[in-house]
Amino acid sequence: MTATATAPSRRTAARRLTTRVGRVRELGIVVALALVVIPTAIVNPRFVQPQSLRDLALNASIVALLAVGQTLVVITRNVDLSVGSVLGLSAFLTAQHFADHPGTPLLAGIGFGVATGFACGLLNGLLVALGNVPSLVVTLGTLYVFRGVDYALAQGRQVNASNLPDALLDLGGSRVLGVPVLVLVTVAVIVVAAVYLRSYRSGRELYAIGSNPEAATLAGIPVARRTLTTFVLSGLIAGLAGALWVARYGTVDAAAGTGLELQVVAAVVVGGVAIFGGSGTVAGAALGALLLGTITSCLVVLQIPAFWQQAISGALLLSAITVDRLLALRLAKALRTTEGTSHA
Amino acid sequence: MRNLLRWETALVFLLVVVALAGQVSTDGSFLSGGNLFYLGLDIAEIALIALPLTLVIVAGEIDLSVASVLGLSSALIGWLWNAGWSLETILPAVIVAGALCGAVNGLLVTRLGLPSLAVTIGTLALYRGLALVVLGDTAVADFPASYTSFGTTPIPGTDIPYPIALAAVLAVLFGIALHASSFGRAVFAIGANEEGARFSGIRVKRVKLTLFVLAGAVAAIAGIVYTFRFSSARADNGVGLELAVVAAVLLGGVSIFGGKGTLFGVLAGVLLLGGLRNLLILQDTSTEVLTIVTGLLLLVSVLAPSITRRVGTLRKAAP
Structure with a gap:
């Protein structure tokens, strides 16, 4: 009787340590x-x-946005390396759409970019979920395909701010209550994704898939469908980020967002999302993006040569995963000890 | 039938198609010695780095920092040359530095148990950053012609570039190591089932560490080749090359999950990408076609096994 009474308190102690x-x-x-x-x-x-501070948030917002989509994918033990290319393709197509059809309403044009991202994400998702092949290889392949299509469509041209509607360019610079609209959009996406992951059944199932895909299948979770959804969402968000990229920078060529994928994965990992799935939050990933962006700005302000920036973000990423690992080892040890005493 | 369906066979077939197409469309100059010399130079670094990376991926790990090690070794060459060192001391020192970079990757992966994907994305930024710290955005180009000519002239009496000769020698060594030695069998065993390998007495951590050190050292050699080929030591040499090398290795039929792959397939993959690129340049086609083709080939290479499997099950089910 006493044993059953004391065991729960020890279990809560372990759980408290987990949440901490x-x-x-x-x-x-x-x-x-x-x-x-x-x-x-x-x-x-x-x-x-x-x-x-506004500039800081604004500079980090596009990487933070991509990091949210990437988090959804990484939680399920996958990765989406094509986000930089999807952003580039969506940015160019959105800009060109606005330039070719001057009367396009703002939201319709942005919707065009989002739809581009949706199509790219759908292709990734179908290949991964139905082809049953590793996402790293698939998205490395589509990284090249999407970027190649981008270059083929652009033919060396670029769309300049003078060809873009003022409404779009205003979006890049406008503020509501002192906060840039792009930052507000990013925060909104973070909140929606966070609530989805936290409180919705299908959101929780993403963690289950990432922790143990076989167990998730046995538990009746539609793994293929959920995986497809995460890739579609990641593509969709990258498409949105592409449209916002146009609003922010005004000039777009086919090279927009080249190499962004590794920055995004770095932000996600610094933000505490386990690269092999099963844990992490979108807020953490977004904070990771903010931290990496802030370091760049600080180095500029402190007049440290910009050359140091990359070395420092690399070192930061390594220390982040090292600390995570050491914490996890301590946690595992703590859980083992509590389990051991409750048996005794 | 089973052998005909092998990916390596498909690669060789594609290589022949590319060679024939090149021969026909360029009136025979595609396979001429002069053009093959440039083709060889063009793929030298990717061919070099692909060798150790094949072993790393077969063992179930990945190294994305190789292109940054290439850049760091190039920056070190420039920096030490400016500091008045002789090239005879610089080159071994740079290879040792590359091996050290690899050792850092390997120790983080084996001793701390961190995923290599995350570790090497970190060191990708770190090593490239160190290269920038060492050399900034300057370029060092005043190397003696006796060294830079290694990157611009063929071996006397042949059309073989020196870097390709070096890659060929290393390819034989790595081929023996992977396919004809107990070390190679350990690499396959680790990739197929790490725990099983450990229980059968393979020193998993030591093997993996060796692989990362090799990847670092060969990436540094590729950095030397790159520097002398363009006769320019710059911190941003080879930016983004890591994905091209990974793509070449995977295109060669190596499984990203480890345990499967051949060095022959990888070399065929490297040649195929290099040949296609060369052909498109000869025909003045813009290189975005190559980017798309690279991506598509990569997708086909991973989808092919699952398609053949499905065809196989259908055929079994039919009678």
């Missing part, structure tokens, strides 16, 4: 952000003025 470690992840990024921002602000107080 889970929270430590986002907290760790916030602390890292503070460690980067505070010294920079002391050296140059202008760094924390509203305008430069």
Whole structure:
């Protein structure tokens, strides 16, 4: 009788440790952000003025957006390397659509970009889910295909801001209550994805798939359909990011977003999403993107040669996964100990 | 029948098709010695790095930092040359530095148990960053002609570029290591079933560490080749090459899950991509076609086994 009474309290202790470690992840990024921002602000107080904070958020928002889509995919133990190419293709097609049809309503044009991303994501998803082949190879293949199509369509041309409607370019610079609209869009996508992953059955099932695909299948989770959904969502978000890229930068050629995929994966990993699936949050991934972007800006403000930026973000990524690993090992040990005592 | 369906056979067939198409469309100059010399130079770095990377991927791991190691070794060559070192000391030092980069990857993967995909995305940024720190955005180009000519002239009396001769020698060594030695059998065993390999007495961690060190060292050699071929040491040499090499290895029929693949297939894959690229350039076709073809070939290479499997099951079910 006593044994059954004490066991639950030990189990809650273990669970409390689990949630604490889970929270430590986002907290760790916030602390890292503070460690980067505070010294920079002391050296140059202008760094924390509203305008430069706005720029900071604005610069990080496109990578953060892609990181949200990537998180959904990575949680299911897959990866989408094609996001940079999807963004490029969507950006060029959106810009060209606006340039060719000057009367296009703003939302219809952005919808065109989103639809492009949707089609790319659907192709990725169908190949991975139905072809039953590794997503790393499929999306590496489509990375080349989408980028090649992008170059073939562009034929060396670029779309300039003068050919784009003012409504779109205003979107890139406009603010609501002092916050740039692009940042608000990004935050909205983060919130929707976070609620989906947290509170919806199909969202929870993504974690189950990533933790153990075979067990998920046996538990009756439609693994192929869920996998397809995550790739479609990732493509869709990359399509949206492409349209926003046009709004932000105004000039688009076929090279837009080249090499972005590894930055996005880096942000996701720094944000605490396990590369082999099963754990992580979109908020963490978005914070990871913000942290990597902030470091770049801080180095500029501190007048450290920009050459250091890449080395530092690499070192940061390595320390993030190392700390994660050490925490996980400690957690496993702690769980083993509590289990051991409850048996005794 | 089973052998006919092998991916390597398909690759060789495609190679012959490309060679014939090239021969016909260029009035016989595609397979001329002069053109093959340039084709060879063009694929030298990818061919070199693909060798150790094949072993890494067969063992079930991946190394995305290879192109950054190439860039770092190029930057080191420039930096040390500016500092007055002689090339006889610089080259071994750079190869050792590459091996060290590989060792860092390998230790993080084997000792801490971190996934190599995440580790090498981190070191991809780190090593490229170090290259930039060492050399900045300057270029060093005043190397003696006796060295840079290795990258621009063929071996006397032949049309073989020196880097390709080097790649061929290394290919034989890596081929023996992978397909005809106990080390190679250990690599396959680890890729097929790591736990099983450990229980059968294979020192999994040591083998994996060796593979990462080899990848780093060969990537540094590729950096030397790259530097002398363009006679320019720059920190951004070979940016983005990692995905091209991974694509070549996977196109060669190596399974991304490990345990399956041949070095022969990878070499055929590298040649096929290089041949296609060369053919398109000869015909003044823009290279975006090549980008699309690379991607499509990659998709076909992974889809082919599952399609043949499905065909196989259908045939079994039919009678």
